[in-house]
Amino acid sequence: xxxxxxxxxxxxxxxxxxxxxxxxxxxxxxxxxxxxxxxxxxxxxxxxxxxxxxxxxxxxxxxxxxxxxxxxxxxxxxxxxxxxxxxxxxxxxxxxxxxxxxxxxxxxxxxxxxxxxxxxxxxxxxxxxxxxxxxxxxxxxxxxxxxxxxxxxxxxxxxxxxxxxxxxxxxxxxxxxxxxxxxxxxxxxxxxxxxxxxxxxxxxxxxxxxxxxxxxxxxxxxxxxxxxxxxxxxxxxxxxxxxxxxxxxxxxxxxxxxxxxxxxxxxxxxxxxxxxxxxxxxxxxxxxxxxxxxxxxxxxxxxxxxxxxxxxxxxxxxxxxxxxxxxxxxxxxxxxxxxxxxxxxxxxxxxxxxxxxxxxxxxxxxxxxxxxxxxxxxxxxxxxxxxxxxxxxxxxxxxxxxxxxxxxxxxxxxxxxxxxxxxxxxxxxxxxxxxxxxxxxxxxxxxxxxxxxxxxxxxxxxxxxxxxxxxxxxxxxxxxxxxxxxxxxxxxxxx
Amino acid sequence: xxxxxxxxxxxxxxxxxxxxxxxxxxxxxxxxxxxxxxxxxxxxxxxxxxxxxxxxxxxxxxxxxxxxxxxxxxxxxxxxxxxxxxxxxxxxxxxxxxxxxxxxxxxxxxxxxxxxxxxxxxxxxxxxxxxxxxxxxxxxxxxxxxxxxxxxxxxxxx
Numbered sequence: 001x002x003x004x005x006x007x008x009x010x011x012x013x014x015x016x017x018x019x020x021x022x023x024x025x026x027x028x029x030x031x032x033x034x035x036x037x038x039x040x041x042x043x044x045x046x047x048x049x050x051x052x053x054x055x056x057x058x059x060x061x062x063x064x065x066x067x068x069x070x071x072x073x074x075x076x077x078x079x080x081x082x083x084x085x086x087x088x089x090x091x092x093x094x095x096x097x098x099x100x101x102x103x104x105x106x107x108x109x110x111x112x113x114x115x116x117x118x119x120x121x122x123x124x125x126x127x128x129x130x131x132x133x134x135x136x137x138x139x140x141x142x143x144x145x146x147x148x149x150x151x152x153x154x155x156x157x158x159x160x161x162x163x164x165x166x167x168x169x170x171x172x173x174x175x176x177x178x179x180x181x182x183x184x185x186x187x188x189x190x191x192x193x194x195x196x197x198x199x200x201x202x203x204x205x206x207x208x209x210x211x212x213x214x215x216x217x218x219x220x221x222x223x224x225x226x227x228x229x230x231x232x233x234x235x236x237x238x239x240x241x242x243x244x245x246x247x248x249x250x251x252x253x254x255x256x257x258x259x260x261x262x263x264x265x266x267x268x269x270x271x272x273x274x275x276x277x278x279x280x281x282x283x284x285x286x287x288x289x290x291x292x293x294x295x296x297x298x299x300x301x302x303x304x305x306x307x308x309x310x311x312x313x314x315x316x317x318x319x320x321x322x323x324x325x326x327x328x329x330x331x332x333x334x335x336x337x338x339x340x341x342x343x344x345x346x347x348x349x350x351x352x353x354x355x356x357x358x359x360x361x362x363x364x365x366x367x368x369x370x371x372x373x374x375x376x377x378x379x380x381x382x383x384x385x386x387x388x389x390x391x392x393x394x395x396x397x398x399x400x401x402x403x404x405x406x407x408x409x410x411x412x413x414x415x416x417x418x419x420x421x422x423x424x425x426x427x428x429x430x431x432x433x434x435x436x437x438x439x440x441x442x443x444x445x446x447x448x449x450x451x452x453x454x455x456x457x458x459x460x461x462x463x464x465x466x467x468x469x470x471x472x473x474x475x476x477x478x479x480x481x482x483x484x485x486x487x488x489x490x491x492x493x494x495x
Numbered sequence: 496x497x498x499x500x501x502x503x504x505x506x507x508x509x510x511x512x513x514x515x516x517x518x519x520x521x522x523x524x525x526x527x528x529x530x531x532x533x534x535x536x537x538x539x540x541x542x543x544x545x546x547x548x549x550x551x552x553x554x555x556x557x558x559x560x561x562x563x564x565x566x567x568x569x570x571x572x573x574x575x576x577x578x579x580x581x582x583x584x585x586x587x588x589x590x591x592x593x594x595x596x597x598x599x600x601x602x603x604x605x606x607x608x609x610x611x612x613x614x615x616x617x618x619x620x621x622x623x624x625x626x627x628x629x630x631x632x633x634x635x636x637x638x639x640x641x642x643x644x645x646x647x648x649x650x651x652x653x
Contacts, residue, residue: 052643170551177544184537189523219582394612397589398605406645414593430501448540455535
């Protein structure tokens with residue numbers, strides 16, 4: 001592993017990689033800064049740009065956008081009291097009061113330093129834990145893959161369906177059903193293709209992602225109309241070294257939040273907003289001055305930003321080691337891997353080790369660039385907040401069209417993106433979460449193959465899942481979650 | 496329409512969706528060979544999921560009915576009459592754009608779509624309406640076609 005990491009350092013000597021990182025990090029920060037766009041829409045819209053690139057360039061680009069966007073969310077949280085991404089929701093609580101007190105630069109500097117340290121911590125954990133998990137996962141059978149896929153879907157449903165678990169469950173099941181369309185992977189039977197040749201390969205992931213996350217969001221933004229943000233001035237200049245000193249004065253909060261972010265990120269279906277909430281609550285609970293939280297306490301910014309950026313490395317653990325994305329952004333990255341003919345999972349560490357370690361190294365470089373751009377160019381990024389939807393929406397829609405068309409030069413894919421765009425728009429309006437559909441579509445084939453192969457081996461007996469400890473634990477947890485939610489629905493929820 | 500009523504309509508719609516798809520699962524071409532061999536053939540997963548969907552849809556309908564009967568007040572204020580007009584217009588122009596892109600080509604159709612969208616979204620500054628559409632169109636074109644070698648639709652003009 002050490003030798004692989006050292007070899008991967010050569011990735012950074014490639015000027016194309018450096019150029020990609022230098023352009024993608026600011027792009028990521030920009031999509032993170034803009035409320036309503038965020039990391040998911042940003043990564044979806046930028047995915048088509050990677051089609052013509054080498055795998056390391058394309059995936060590094062998406063990773064850089066992903067990491068940059070998580071910091072970018074803090075800029076709007078601090079300056080306009082609106083988190084650019086849900087991950088920055090707790091940054092608002094202390095960041096904005098600091099800006100109101102004339103300490104905006106201090107808050108922004110601390111946000112970027114905490115993001116940098118939290119992000120680096122998670123990349124460190126990812127680099128050392130992923131190869132070990134991948135090695136263990138090589139011994140997984142169909143039973144384990146089925147159990148982990150089902151658990152992943154349920155976790156995504158749970159986290160994205162705070163208002164109604166039932167609605168999330170319906171979306172997850174619908175996504176699983178969509179994954180059944182096309183030629184049966186274990187035979188030659190065409191299911192629900194209606195004679196359409198393009199559907200024999202199944203429902204393609206990219207148009208679904210573009211439609212559900214980008215087209216629908218563009219339509220929502222259209223509805224909101226042109227709004228201008230009232231932006232606070234970036235006052236109170238602070239040095240970078242003094243910011244680092246201040247961050248290390250709260251080293252325990254920094255360490256705990258980074259650890260929470262990495263662990264929460266590695267659990268499918270959780271995400272950066274939950275990591276941020278947990279870390280913020282823990283920092284407040286263990287603080288000597290909990291009453292100061294929410295009034296402009298810098299420790300709150302440290303807790304929130306270090307944990308939400310630590311999610312980036314954590315979230316890549318299940319994706320790279322098991323091929324199971326934990327949230328919509330890593331699902332889009334899975335799409336990027338597939339576009340380049342790479343299948344994430346334990347075998348990726350054997351067959352494409354230089355690529356995997358190259359990704360780790362580019363993530364480290366990305367965080368150094370986030371630090372540089374975030375500290376030195378915060379002003380221009382903040383000015384982007386003045387951009388109006390009137391300009392953003394048409395650009396998003398054009399890139400959506402180009403993205404859906406470009407992969408196979410197929411109007412069928414564009415049509416699918418349009419259908420899923422309208423579907424996504426109405427589902428948002430009806431209060432249905434979108435992430436479970438995507439998770440169901442992605443994890444459906446893994447779940448189906450795992451279930452059918454396991455039942456074939458056992459002669460149709462479901463008891464096979466109880467004989468495999470890892471599968472039994474994951475399925476047991478899934479059943480407990482569903483029963484708990486059903487209990488809440490039937491006996492605790494009134495009206 | 497209140498949120499509860501919308502849930503009710505969605506639940507009934509989902510039940511109506513499930514039924515024909517369940518029926519269709521008996522008519523996959525070539526399945527008879529596999530069905531004879533195993534219980535867990537190609538229809539196993541779709542049927543399992545359709546049954547799950549039907550149960551979930553029935554629960555949604557039952558909960559909505561229970562809430563509707565127990566609560567006479569709608570949970571959501573009726574939306575403004577024209578709340579959906581702008582997204583609908585935007586989507587319609589996007590549809591026309593997608594069609595025109597394959598006939599006229601990417602450049603002309605994108606410029607026209609951008610100009611129309613800017614107007615639709617309330618942009619009234621003339622210099623933006625004149626300069627932004629060609630600037631954005633050509634930037635995307637150069638980025639994809641020249642830098643990334645991803646081909647965009649060509650038509651009778653470009």
